[in-house]
Amino acid sequence: MTLTQEDIDFIKANMADWLAEQSLGKPPAVYEIELRERMVRVEEELKHQRELMQAGFAQMDKRFELAERRHEELRQDMLARFEQVDKRFEQVERRFEQMDKRFEQVDGRFDEMIRRHDRHFLWLIGLITTVGALIVAAVKLW
Numbered sequence: 001m002t003l004t005q006e007d008i009d010f011i012k013a014n015m016a017d018w019l020a021e022q023s024l025g026k027p028p029a030v031y032e033i034e035l036r037e038r039m040v041r042v043e044e045e046l047k048h049q050r051e052l053m054q055a056g057f058a059q060m061d062k063r064f065e066l067a068e069r070r071h072e073e074l075r076q077d078m079l080a081r082f083e084q085v086d087k088r089f090e091q092v093e094r095r096f097e098q099m100d101k102r103f104e105q106v107d108g109r110f111d112e113m114i115r116r117h118d119r120h121f122l123w124l125i126g127l128i129t130t131v132g133a134l135i136v137a138a139v140k141l142w
Helices: 005-021 029-141
Strands: none
Touching: none
């Protein structure tokens, strides 16, 4: 079975309508209007999505700024605490210096006490020697 020229012309004449009915060919005016309306809705939705994304990015920027501020506050707090620790170390160092001075005073007192004991010892040896010499002289005189 072969197609005649008449059949081919009939198919060509009706092909556009059949494809339009199946939405595969050249669309009729109503379908074209629907497509345009859909494109407008899609564009509006894309615009809305873009606005939502920009709002989300703005919120993220705010959150990052808040996090940065909090980080800076924590850093300042830590620096203040380190300064307090440094002051405490300085106070402890001053106390150690005071203790060193006290130990030096105690060392001086011990040195003075040792000198006194040395003098007393020399006086005691001199006294014992003198008493011994007097006893020896008294024994010889008798």
